[in-house]
Amino acid sequence: MPSLKNQPELTSTPEYAALQKHYASIEGTHLRELFGADATRGEKFTAEGAGLFLDFSKNRITSETLGLLVKLAEARGLRDAIEAMFSGEKINLTEGRAVLHTALRAARDSSVVVDGKNVVPDVHEVLDRMNAFADSVRSGAFTGHTGKKIKTLVNIGIGGSDLGPLMAYEALKHYSDRGVRVRYVSNVDATDFAENTWDLELEETLFIVCSKTFTTLETLANAELAKKLIVDRFGTVDAVAKHFVAVSTNAEAVGAFGIDTKNMFGFWDWVGGRYSVESAIGLSLVIAIGPAGFADFLAGFRAMDEHFKSAPFEKNLPVLLGLLGVWYNNFFGAQSHAVLPYDQYLRRFAAYLQQLDMESNGKRVTRAGAPVAYETGPIIWGEPGTNGQHAFYQLIHQGTKLIPCDFIGFSQSLNPLETGGAAMHDLLMANYFAQTEALAFGKTDAEVRAEGTKEDLVQHRVFEGNRPTNSLLIEKLTPHALGALVALYEHKVFVQGIVWDLNSFDQWGVELGKVLAKKITPELSGAKKSLGHDSSTNALIARYRKQRGLD
């Protein structure tokens, strides 16, 4: 296999050249032609794994395209790269770390060795502690300072220490103990803290401070506010032990903050923040849905891991999604990718994927540090259907940009209500099916005219079609299905990172803004200082200070 450190330049490989040539021959082909030429297309281009069904027939591909994409993946050493990740090789080269979120869901009796040590027993030791703690909170055995049962959890964290548990809590709310609600505070904008805490019954509140590094400004600032609330309310720092737990890899910083490390749940530097929802970072979720629900969630990840490791690339869900993304990103020039869940419980799914995908593959140099000569990670965005249909779908249908979409739907509703004799869920899913059909096939000039449309409106009412979509159809939104879905996207991002020769596991791009903010903070208060920024930044700071009444 080409070494992970020493990949040949992507666009100069014969596999890439073959795809370029093929693209020129297929670019003008319409999905109407592809479906017209093969009545079995809707069955042929499908795959199934870990309980998820994928129909990828409404993509601008042929069997030849698929074959060429798979060849590219093979030439990039994907099979060995998967093995390298799962076996704990230090593939996060810039940080010298293994990438082992998959060990977080490994079966208790399995073995994953990092630096000569099997890490699976450690994973399960933390998991057991999380489960025992969750049970004690849920049962009321664990109480606040005054002996009251905990009824509200406030998760304080940002990025991966917020988006994962928040998305999963929202997604699995149906399975949650409604006697314990969870709130998520992330932003350093005090509004987030204020609006989430003004009505709290502090005797019944537990703060979970989540931070991998325990150095993140936003999280520490919010945690300080929370600590003050508790100490002021109960008049003693002793109350902190009954109202705070921490989740971190940094025991020293947790202790320095004033949280007893007995009340800390750990994880490891080989878990990236955006890959950490199934680590102790998911503590709020374990408490909300219970240990059995969380075990089912992890089993879903594990099932997708197995599928990813073993399914042939042509039938491998993460490989297919990854390669189709490469096809549009690098050959069709698509700039973005929409994720459209037809399930209100998945309303934060796109936000979660934004970090997972864009922080992983928003990179401009290869693993060896050379600037890339091709497009890397797309802009990920989306909203649940049908809301999005009444907002931005217009552009997807008739705009000038090509936006490949993933539609995610479930056959069974968790809230099977009826309205006017119709199942609400059928109304929802009819829209899911209708949209992918409309995007693929559109409405021709002739069809519009045949409807008797006035001449001056004909072009406005034509739908070009040929807009590619993936359809994920899942039986029911369960913890297992959500785990499999998240793992699907984790591995999709991995596949693309391998093809593009990126380190998907660092995030140096977030540093510069943090450093500059630290420098600017003291300039925003106190006596006037001479500002050494550019003229725009200087003027903005001056105006800000003036409007704050400082100068």
Ligand code: F6P
């Ligand atoms: O600044 C980006 C980032 O490092 C993310 O990668 C991470 O998920 C987030 O900040 C929060 O980091 P931590 O969990 O260490 O507080």
